[in-house]
Amino acid sequence: xxxxxxxxxxxxxxxxETDTWHHKPLYTEIVHRAHAAGLAGASxxxxxxxxxxxxxxxxxxxxxxSEDLPVAVVIVDTETRVREFLPQLDELITEGLVTLDxxxxxxxxxxxxxxxxxxxxxxxxxKNSL
Numbered sequence: 068x069x070x071x072x073x074x075x076x077x078x079x080x081x082x083x084e085t086d087t088w089h090h091k092p093l094y095t096e097i098v099h100r101a102h103a104a105g106l107a108g109a110s111x112x113x114x115x116x117x118x119x120x121x122x123x124x125x126x127x128x129x130x131x132x133s134e135d136l137p138v139a140v141v142i143v144d145t146e147t148r149v150r151e152f153l154p155q156l157d158e159l160i161t162e163g164l165v166t167l168d169x170x171x172x173x174x175x176x177x178x179x180x181x182x183x184x185x186x187x188x189x190x191x192x193x194k195n196s197l
Contacts, residue, residue: 075107075172076146080156082163084113085135093159097140100155107144114138119164143172 086093094111101109114137142149149167156165 072171072173074146075143075170076149077141077143077168077170078149078153078156079166079168080140080142080160080163081119081165082138082140082160083119083135084138086138086163088159094138094140096159097142097156100159101142101152104148104152104155106142106148106152109140109142112139112141120162143170 080094080097082093084092084094088096098109098111117137119137142152144152146169153165
């Protein structure tokens with residue numbers, strides 16, 4: 068197993084679960100665009116409770132308010148690649164919050180792309196841009 072490290076930039080996009088782009092969930096469009104742009108990875112996390120600019124608390128505990136829970140889309144790649152992607156977020160997001168954080172990446176990959184039985188992963192999965 069080889070350990071790769073380096074500095075990167077993490078962009079986190081906070082939107083509502085019901086936010087849409089052309090009748091599709093907004094978070095789905097963000098992930099698909101990040102993939103098409105060749106970014107290293109993107110993940111979507113659904114919150115169980117939160118509030119934003121409206122100050123209305125959305126929670127999964129109350130059925131009437133569980134329709135628009137907070138969603139965070141997290142993307143990590145080199146600073147250059149993330150900053151090149153930001154104009155696409157400008158196009159997509161009309162209401163929400165985007166944060167940028169410097170981070171250090173520790174990524175584990177197989178040395179020769181063979182299956183690592185202890186981890187159940189291959190070293191060739193995903194992009195190698197970091």
